[in-house]
Amino acid sequence: MSFQVRFEDEAIEHLGELAAREQSIILDKIEKQLPDQPNVPTRHRKELRPNPLAKWQLSVDDFRVIYDVDEARKEVLILAIGKKIGNRLFIGGKEYKL
Secondary structure (H helix, E strand, O other), X not given: OOOEEEEOHHHHHXXXXXXXXXXXXXXXXXXXXXXXXXXXXXXXXXXXXXXXXXXXXXXXXXXXXXXXXXXXXXXXXXEEEXXXXXXXXXXXXXXXXX
16 A cells, blocks of 8 residues: 655745756655655665654755655655755755754
8 A cells, every 4th residue: 555645835845946847856756756665765765863854865866855654644744855965955945964
């Protein structure tokens, strides 16, 4: 059974700040990677160390999709979308350390 993917309002805002091509690439990767086994680490998905944002990260080129998984509801909640520059992650214009 696949998971339903939902976006928090802030994540939609983060996505809206990106170019249309970048949005398309990110949404395509979300559609391919997260509905099935979103909480299984892969080359592009990894479990994060404890942090204030979320437990999981999906890498899409230089972008990072930060999300949580609710097993009971079979739901993936996209919380933030940021851009990785070097070893720094920027979400909504602010730097975060994950």
